[in-house]
Amino acid sequence: MATPVLYIFAISHYCEKARWALDYLNIEYRLQHLSPVSYGKFVRSLGVADTSLPVLVTNSLVLQGSSRIIDWATKQDKAGTPGLQTDIDSSVGREIEQRLDDVFGVHVRRYFYSEALFDQPRAVRRIFATDLRWPQKILLRFAWSKICKYMIRGMDLGVEQGLESRQIIDTELDWLDGLLARDRPYLLGEQFSRTDLVAASLLSPLALPAQHPAYHELQIPPGVAADLAAWRERPSLRWVRDVYRQYR
Ligand SMILES: N[C@@H](CCC(=O)N[C@@H](CS)C(=O)NCC(=O)O)C(=O)O
Numbered sequence: 428m429a430t431p432v433l434y435i436f437a438i439s440h441y442c443e444k445a446r447w448a449l450d451y452l453n454i455e456y457r458l459q460h461l462s463p464v465s466y467g468k469f470v471r472s473l474g475v476a477d478t479s480l481p482v483l484v485t486n487s488l489v490l491q492g493s494s495r496i497i498d499w500a501t502k503q504d505k506a507g508t509p510g511l512q513t514d515i516d517s518s519v520g521r522e523i524e525q526r527l528d529d530v531f532g533v534h535v536r537r538y539f540y541s542e543a544l545f546d547q548p549r550a551v552r553r554i555f556a557t558d559l560r561w562p563q564k565i566l567l568r569f570a571w572s573k574i575c576k577y578m579i580r581g582m583d584l585g586v587e588q589g590l591e592s593r594q595i596i597d598t599e600l601d602w603l604d605g606l607l608a609r610d611r612p613y614l615l616g617e618q619f620s621r622t623d624l625v626a627a628s629l630l631s632p633l634a635l636p637a638q639h640p641a642y643h644e645l646q647i648p649p650g651v652a653a654d655l656a657a658w659r660e661r662p663s664l665r666w667v668r669d670v671y672r673q674y675r
Contacts, residue, residue: 428485428486429485429486430455430456431454431455431457431483431484431486432456432457432458432459432483432484433445433446433449433456433458433459433481433482433483433496434459434460434461434466434469434470434480434481434482434483434484435458435459435460435461435480435481436460436463437554437555437558437640437641437644438551438555438645439480439481440532440535440628440629440630440631440632441479441480441481441493441532441628441629442480442481442493443628443631443639443640443641444481444493444497444624444625444628445481445483445493445496445497445500446458446640447624447628447675448493448496448497448500448501448511449496451511451624451674452501452503452511456483460557460558460559461480462555462559462563462566462567463574464566464567464570464574465563465566466480470482470491473489473491474489475491476491477491479491479492483496483499485499493528493625494524494528494625497511497621497624497625501621511619511620511621511624519615520620520621520622523606523614523615523625523626524621524622526599526602527625527626527629528629530595530599531596531599531626531629531630532629534592534595534596534599535592535596535629535630535633536582536632537582537584537588537589537592538589538592538593538651539632540578540579540582540584541584541592542589542648542650542651543647543648543651544575544579544584545584546648546649546650548572548575549571550645550648551575554641554644554645555567557641557644589650593654596633600658600663600664603626603630603662603663604661604662604663607662607663607666608662614626619670619673619674623674624670624674626663627666627667627670627671627674627675630663630664630667631667631671632645633655633658633664633667634664634667634668635647635655636667636668636671636672636675637668637671637672638671638672638675639671
């Protein structure tokens with residue numbers, strides 16, 4: 428079987444979610460960073476529903492979406508790997524993952540870009556340039572202001588929007604802090620599971636764990652940095668850093 432290829436943006440927490448699951452399950456794959464200039468045309472050429480990353484291409488399948496990639500990964504039988512408890516079959520696990528994907532993940536991204544793309548767009552460009560070839564890096568530099576406008580429109584970014592997302596993040600952190608306050612180490616009990624991996628990866632832009640494979644390049648804008656400092660000791664963010672230390 429040809430080695431599967433995982434297409435990602437280095438900055439994306441949804442991409443980190445899929446990448447971590449493949450790493451955790453010891454699945455052999457090749458990582459390919461795509462340029463925000465040309466990814467859309469390429470992804471569409473794979474015949475998937477939309478242009479979002481991550482996408483995993485195997486011998487026989489093209490899988491779009493981090494959850495689908497984890498579904499596939501957990502079905503690969505890899506002898507000697509730790510396994511990932513697939514509590515997605517339980518309604519509790521499914522509901523938590525859905526909320527993390529649809530609410531937390533979306534608002535963490537909108538909150539971060541609502542400051543970063545206005546205040547330090549060049550720093551954001553740098554992380555999107557991870558592992559691109561020189562000609563792609565040059566193209567990215569010239570196209571960047573257009574891409575920023577496209578992202579601002581597409582994700583509905585701005586000061587008000589950033590504040591709204593910040594409020595939602597606060598509420599979601601209360602929810603997660605509550606789930607973690609039940610005298611057990613993981614979201615669903617005593618064992619590290621898929622739900623924990625999903626939560627930790629989607630919160631990683633707030634916790635900035637040292638083990639994250641790309642965030643050493645991430646520059647945090649001042650307003651976000653002040654919030655991260657204020658949130659730093661929240662139980663859920665301490666827990667994310669712990670989980671990364673142990674499992675990433
Ligand atoms: N729910 C999806 C979200 C994926 C997603 O929103 N990806 C973003 C990067 S964070 C993306 O590729 N955006 C560009 C696009 O959709 O064209 C997943 O889990 O994979």
